[in-house]
Amino acid sequence: MSDRKIQGASIVFQSVGKAFAKPGGGMVSAVDDVSLTVDAGAITGIIGRSGAGKSTMLRMVNGLERPTSGKILVGGQDVGAAQGTALRAIRRDVGMVFQHFNLLASRTVAGNIALPLEVAGVPGARIKARVADLIHRVGLDAQADRYPAELSGGQKQRVGIARALATEPKVLLSDEATSALDPETTQTVLELLKDINRELGLTILLITHEMAVVRDIASHVAVIEGGRIVEAGKTYDVFTAPQHPTTRSFLSGLTGVTLPAFIKGKISDTRPARPCDEVIHVTFAGKHATDPMLALLTRDLGLQVNILSGAIEEIGDQPFGNLLISLDADRAAEARAYLERHGLLTQGLGYVG
Amino acid sequence: MSANLINLLIDATWQTLYMVAVSAALGTVFGLPLGVFLATSQRGELLSRPLINKVLGLVVNAARSVPFIILVVAIIPFTRMVAGTSIGTTAAIVPLTIAAVPFIARLIENAIREVDSGLIEAARAMGATPLQIIRKVLIPEALPSITLGLTLAVVSLIGYSAMVGAVGGEGLGDLGIRYGYQRFMPEVMAIVVVILIVLVQLVQTIGEWFAARVDKRAPKGRGQ
Ligand SMILES: Nc1ncnc2c1ncn2[C@@H]1O[C@H](COP(=O)(O)OP(=O)(O)OP(=O)(O)O)[C@@H](O)[C@H]1O
Ligand SMILES: [Mg+2]
Numbered sequence: 185m186s187d188r189k190i191q192g193a194s195i196v197f198q199s200v201g202k203a204f205a206k207p208g209g210g211m212v213s214a215v216d217d218v219s220l221t222v223d224a225g226a227i228t229g230i231i232g233r234s235g236a237g238k239s240t241m242l243r244m245v246n247g248l249e250r251p252t253s254g255k256i257l258v259g260g261q262d263v264g265a266a267q268g269t270a271l272r273a274i275r276r277d278v279g280m281v282f283q284h285f286n287l288l289a290s291r292t293v294a295g296n297i298a299l300p301l302e303v304a305g306v307p308g309a310r311i312k313a314r315v316a317d318l319i320h321r322v323g324l325d326a327q328a329d330r331y332p333a334e335l336s337g338g339q340k341q342r343v344g345i346a347r348a349l350a351t352e353p354k355v356l357l358s359d360e361a362t363s364a365l366d367p368e369t370t371q372t373v374l375e376l377l378k379d380i381n382r383e384l385g386l387t388i389l390l391i392t393h394e395m396a397v398v399r400d401i402a403s404h405v406a407v408i409e410g411g412r413i414v415e416a417g418k419t420y421d422v423f424t425a426p427q428h429p430t431t432r433s434f435l436s437g438l439t440g441v442t443l444p445a446f447i448k449g450k451i452s453d454t455r456p457a458r459p460c461d462e463v464i465h466v467t468f469a470g471k472h473a474t475d476p477m478l479a480l481l482t483r484d485l486g487l488q489v490n491i492l493s494g495a496i497e498e499i500g501d502q503p504f505g506n507l508l509i510s511l512d513a514d515r516a517a518e519a520r521a522y523l524e525r526h527g528l529l530t531q532g533l534g535y536v537g
Numbered sequence: 538m539s540a541n542l543i544n545l546l547i548d549a550t551w552q553t554l555y556m557v558a559v560s561a562a563l564g565t566v567f568g569l570p571l572g573v574f575l576a577t578s579q580r581g582e583l584l585s586r587p588l589i590n591k592v593l594g595l596v597v598n599a600a601r602s603v604p605f606i607i608l609v610v611a612i613i614p615f616t617r618m619v620a621g622t623s624i625g626t627t628a629a630i631v632p633l634t635i636a637a638v639p640f641i642a643r644l645i646e647n648a649i650r651e652v653d654s655g656l657i658e659a660a661r662a663m664g665a666t667p668l669q670i671i672r673k674v675l676i677p678e679a680l681p682s683i684t685l686g687l688t689l690a691v692v693s694l695i696g697y698s699a700m701v702g703a704v705g706g707e708g709l710g711d712l713g714i715r716y717g718y719q720r721f722m723p724e725v726m727a728i729v730v731v732i733l734i735v736l737v738q739l740v741q742t743i744g745e746w747f748a749a750r751v752d753k754r755a756p757k758g759r760g761q
Contacts, residue, residue, distance in 0.1 A: 246662050275661070275663065279662075280662040286656055287659075288678060289753050290677040290678050291677070299660070302673065303663050303665045303666075303669050304663075332753075333753060333755045347659075351663070
């Protein structure tokens with residue numbers, strides 16, 4: 185592979201706002217006073233619900249939209265102020281992949297990947313060599329002369345990724361690149377993005393509405409809601425200690441945090457007079473993530489613990505776990521203090537009995 | 538049927554083919570850029586020239602609302618200026634072309650508008666100029682529709698070409714009227730009609746074959 189390692193570029197949002205004119209008059213704000221630094225060479229995820237402003241944020245990075253206030257710096261260059269040739273030069277440094285692939289039906293796989301090089305005026309012989317390299321990198325050697333209509337969704341997205349990499353960009357933007365794919369294909373495409381990030385060193389900024397995507401590849405995450413960043417940080421920190429309700433609600437979709445149906449129907453916020461159990465959400469993180477804490481709890485406090493649901497996951501290469509347990513409500517405070525003392529996070533969810 | 542009549546039919550067929558081919562070619566030369574411009578110059582689009590777009594749209598509509606036979610007569614001075622004469626087969630190419638340009642422009646405009654806006658977005662994200670987007674994305678992607686549109690235009694021109702006898706244009710339509718109607722030879726009229734049907738079928742078949750060849754979208758059905 186002839187790809188040289190490139191220096192990824194950082195992306196800095198400085199109090200960025202974007203408002204669109206409404207058809208009936210007036211303005212609608214899509215992005216509101218966003219300040220965020222995306223580290224060079226990292227994979228950063230932006231997560232938010234539909235209409236939160238994710239695409240608008242991403243599209244401002246390559247100047248497809250211009251901010252109405254604030255600045256966006258890509259590798260130190262002000263994208264919002266760039267025009268014409270300067271803007272097109274920045275765009276060649278920023279590749280983009282799309283949810284619906286946006287491949288030309290009239291061109292083969294090789295032809296699609298060649299397009300950004302043709303646009304950049306690269307000579308034909310160099311285009312050929314570069315396209316062959318890219319096709320190989322994304323594992324489509326057998327499909328080089330096929331048309332997009334003959335490819336599966338996963339293969340189409342590989343073409344989209346190869347095309348985005350053609351001009352050796354410093355930044356790769358991904359707008360829901362895996363949202364149209366099945367879970368298995370999603371995994372292979374995410375793996376490809378991870379490999380690319382590791383081997384080429386470019387910055388990846390991706391948007392998604394799935395926490396699983398963030399968990400699987402992003403080292404940093406920003407949560408956007410109503411055009412504002414409500415929480416941002418290292419993925420591990422945000423997953424293990426989410427601060428904002430929106431973040432929590434995104435996380436509740438992941439395994440180990442959802443109450444099983446048989447408990448959900450019975451749980452109450454107020455403690456009943458009769459003897460009952462308290463339901464506790466325990467988060468294992470850091471060096472304690474794999475400690476046998478429940479066994480220790482039983483041994484040291486003599487408590488009986490019911491496990492309701494749980495999972496151990498990995499973010500980057502750090503393990504973290506979520507566990508829902510229930511135990512005698514009279515001794516819950518004592519148990520929670522014990523767990524907290526051992527570096528776990530606990531949260532009371534309610535009572536059953 | 539006399540050998541003389543057969544010669545007349547052959548000549549008339551060639552004249553029709555000549556008028557239609559030249560006016561279709563000229564119509565495309567002028568209609569293609571016009572159609573592309575109409576499709577890309579509305580406010581906020583690639584070339585965004587809303588005012589010129591409006592004006593050209595009005596001109597195109599006006600040209601298209603004039604019945605062909607009236608157009609032929611109305612532009613006689615212009616025809617004389619361009620072709621040196623206002624009578625004959627070559628002169629007839631002028632009104633045919635003028636009818637073809639706005640028609641073809643609208644067909645091309647529609648074909649270009651059908652192209653998924655996501656492709657324009659992808660090309661912009663690559664750093665493509667508007668001209669590159671038109672040449673490398675819009676026209677190639679619209680080619681199957683453009684081909685079908687041009688086929689329709691050629692078929693219409695075959696029909697129009699039958700009316701140019703009114704200004705001394707020759708060809709199959711003129712022959713049919715002069716012999717079949719004025720000289721009372723219904724068999725000539727019948728043969729002319731058969732030749733026209735065969736021509737139209739041929740054009741349609743060839744057009745569809747080309748359109749299918751350049752169409753690389755999903756092979757069966759147009760679901761997506
Ligand atoms: N070109 C536009 N004109 C007017 N309003 C727009 C435009 N683009 C986006 N918006 C509005 O801005 C808001 C944010 O849109 P955006 O596409 O960024 O959301 P998103 O987070 O990407 O949503 P999704 O997950 O559905 O793609 C929405 O309210 C949307 O209606
Ligand atoms: Mg979006």
